[in-house]
Amino acid sequence: MFLTILSIILTLLLIVVLVIPxxxxxxxxxxxxxxxxxxVFYPVEKWIYKLGGIKNNTQTWKxxxxxxxxxxxxxxxxVYLIFRFQGYLPLNPNHIAGMSPDLAFNTAISFMTNTNLxxxxxxxxxxxxxxLIAIIYLMFVAPASALAVAIAFIRGLAGKKLGSFxxxxxxxITRILLPIAFVTSLIxxxxxxxxTIGTSIDAQTLEGEVQTIATGPIGSFxxxxxxxxxxxxxxxxxxxxxxxxxxxxxxxxxxxxxxLLPAAIPITYGKIVGNKKQGKVLFISMAMIFLVFLSTxxxxxxxxxxxxxxxxxxxxxxxxxxxxxxFGIAQSVLFAITTTATxxxxxxxxxxxxxxxxxxxxxxxxxxxTVYGGVGSGFINIMMYVLIAVFLSGLMVGRTPEFxxxxxxxxxxxxxxxxxxxxxxxxxxGSALALFTPLGNQGISNPGFHGLTQVLYEFTSSxxxxxxxxxxxxxxxxxxxxxxxxxxxxxxxxxLITMLAIAxxxxxxxIVPETAGTFKTDTSLFGGLFIGxxxxxxxxxxxxxxxxxxxxxxxxx
Amino acid sequence: xxxxxxxxxxxxxxxxxxxxxxxxxxxxxxxxxxEKQ
Numbered sequence: 001m002f003l004t005i006l007s008i009i010l011t012l013l014l015i016v017v018l019v020i021p022x023x024x025x026x027x028x029x030x031x032x033x034x035x036x037x038x039x040v041f042y043p044v045e046k047w048i049y050k051l052g053g054i055k056n057n058t059q060t061w062k063x064x065x066x067x068x069x070x071x072x073x074x075x076x077x078x079v080y081l082i083f084r085f086q087g088y089l090p091l092n093p094n095h096i097a098g099m100s101p102d103l104a105f106n107t108a109i110s111f112m113t114n115t116n117l118x119x120x121x122x123x124x125x126x127x128x129x130x131x132l133i134a135i136i137y138l139m140f141v142a143p144a145s146a147l148a149v150a151i152a153f154i155r156g157l158a159g160k161k162l163g164s165f166x167x168x169x170x171x172x173i174t175r176i177l178l179p180i181a182f183v184t185s186l187i188x189x190x191x192x193x194x195x196t197i198g199t200s201i202d203a204q205t206l207e208g209e210v211q212t213i214a215t216g217p218i219g220s221f222x223x224x225x226x227x228x229x230x231x232x233x234x235x236x237x238x239x240x241x242x243x244x245x246x247x248x249x250x251x252x253x254x255x256x257x258x259x260l261l262p263a264a265i266p267i268t269y270g271k272i273v274g275n276k277k278q279g280k281v282l283f284i285s286m287a288m289i290f291l292v293f294l295s296t297x298x299x300x301x302x303x304x305x306x307x308x309x310x311x312x313x314x315x316x317x318x319x320x321x322x323x324x325x326x327f328g329i330a331q332s333v334l335f336a337i338t339t340t341a342t343x344x345x346x347x348x349x350x351x352x353x354x355x356x357x358x359x360x361x362x363x364x365x366x367x368x369x370t371v372y373g374g375v376g377s378g379f380i381n382i383m384m385y386v387l388i389a390v391f392l393s394g395l396m397v398g399r400t401p402e403f404x405x406x407x408x409x410x411x412x413x414x415x416x417x418x419x420x421x422x423x424x425x426x427x428x429x430g431s432a433l434a435l436f437t438p439l440g441n442q443g444i445s446n447p448g449f450h451g452l453t454q455v456l457y458e459f460t461s462s463x464x465x466x467x468x469x470x471x472x473x474x475x476x477x478x479x480x481x482x483x484x485x486x487x488x489x490x491x492x493x494x495x496l497i498t499m500l501a502i503a504x505x506x507x508x509x510x511i512v513p514e515t516a517g518t519f520k521t522d523t524s525l526f527g528g529l530f531i532g533x534x535x536x537x538x539x540x541x542x543x544x545x546x547x548x549x550x551x552x553x554x555x556x557x
Numbered sequence: 558x559x560x561x562x563x564x565x566x567x568x569x570x571x572x573x574x575x576x577x578x579x580x581x582x583x584x585x586x587x588x589x590x591x592e593k594q
Contacts (some may be wrong), residue, residue, distance in 0.1 A: 062578060062582055066575075069571065069574050069578070077564070077567065084560065100559075101560045101563045104563070411584055482566070486570060489570045498577070498581055501584070502585075505585040
């Protein structure tokens with residue numbers, strides 16, 4: 001037990017040590033001025049700019065949003081066609097047929113929105129070409145798109161020009177994602193993860209049967225899967241498969257990669273706006289929520305499952321149902337809380353078998369989308385809650401709310417209000433539709449409170465671009481493919497667009513000089529206010545449905 | 558036919574987001590030139 005806790009503490013300390021230089025590095029990457037990095041990366045980037053006709057012109061928020069939306073929608077169309085026609089395209093050694101239209105629709109949107117919700121099994125549903133050209137390509141472009149928007153938002157807050165979407169997108173890939181993914185791919189391969197473009201292997205089992213073992217370029221897939229908070233598995237069972245997570249070191253490395261970029265962005269933010277303390281306050285506030293969720297979840301899992309205890313089995317080993325014996329409870333719970341907090345969606349344990357309170361906390365991580373969140377999109381959501389906290393504190397002290405010297409007025413708050421409402425609207429309406437129609441509720445495998453959680457989890461995971469499945473839900477049907485596809489699309493682009501508009505609005509405002517009466521937003525008091533706002537505004541929105549799902553399940557356990 | 562339906566949904570969703578961009582522009586009263594200044 002002591003060693004288990006120590007391993008978790010050491011992993012988290014290692015993450016803290018790594019995210020600080022990472023945050024500072026990203027601030028340099030997205031600097032407006034020339035840096036030493038240009039000498040290394042510009043020779044490659046200039047060819048990309050030349051091929052794409054990209055000019056170094058700063059864009060307005062509208063141009064930035066249009067560029068992001070147009071490029072992303074075009075890629076959805078392109079990848080949709082690849083999935084549909086993969087049966088006729090090369091690099092298909094296992095002769096996998098094209099996806100059905102609704103599944104191709106769901107999968108294309110899923111990977112472009114950084115969700116990676118998978119209603120198919122990777123090893124049997126996708127050709128090598130689809131995995132390499134469509135899936136891995138989007139695994140780089142999707143997080144890079146959201147990271148670019150987050151950086152533009154930070155620049156807007158700092159009163160700077162927003163920059164160019166295409167340049168930020170290119171730099172995100174060439175200077176951050178590709179180099180780190182390349183190095184970590186080599187580490188994963190050294191740890192035993194396969195990297196091949198060969199066909200599947202047919203092996204003879206001890207019973208004399210033939211078993212087909214899927215292989216592929218899993219090493220290169222795995223690094224960007226975690227680094228970009230993508231989470232989609234090369235194989236169906238994701239990081240519970242020994243090829244996709246062979247040992248404790250690969251498990252720890254995956255957890256570190258999931259955290260690396262989302263946890264570094266507050267540091268980048270502090271550096272770009274010239275207030276490092278504010279970045280630290282946000283980082284620590286989110287860390288506190290994370291630690292409370294993690295410790296509660298660990299406690300619950302170590303208590304065991306009463307139903308199993310009633311069968312005369314000792315609860316001393318905790319609840320091991322659905323967990324990999326190789327990782328045990330601690331590494332499984334740390335992975336589950338990390339993957340939902342960072343909106344990655346990779347799994348090394350089946351979340352359907354988590355104890356009700358652990359399931360509730362994983363669900364809450366996704367519903368709040370503020371415990372670091374996914375690359376870029378998480379930070380955008382965090383800043384939405386920060387602006388709400390600033391507005392509420394302004395109302396309490398009777399002053400016009402100010403943030404970084406910019407007045408927060410009605411027009412910004414109107415946009416924040418609609419952004420705040422879009423997530424609950426999509427999640428709750430989608431869940432209600434699924435529960436009240438046979439097309440939706442026939443997929444529920446465990447009727448009752450747990451069944452409601454299965455449906456709620458699926459829509460929460462889709463809207464907030466997590467992509468993990470609670471499993472147990474029969475979701476490979478046209479109803480689920482189309483409904484979650486639409487939810488992923490709107491859940492992704494709506495907040496990115498409205499928050500860019502807010503950035504554009506704030507960028508155009510003059511800075512108000514700080515006075516003795518200005519409410520400081522880089523103090524622990526503000527950190528507390530931020531956490532309070534997240535729980536009062538965010539968590540209470542979903543409290544009724546959580547009572548009907550995991551909380552009712554816990555009370556009747 | 559099903560392909561057309563899926564492409565139509567993608568098209569409508571994208572068009573809705575374009576509409577959102579225009580709506581946000583009206584709400585914030587920010588034109589491009591103003592922001593550049």
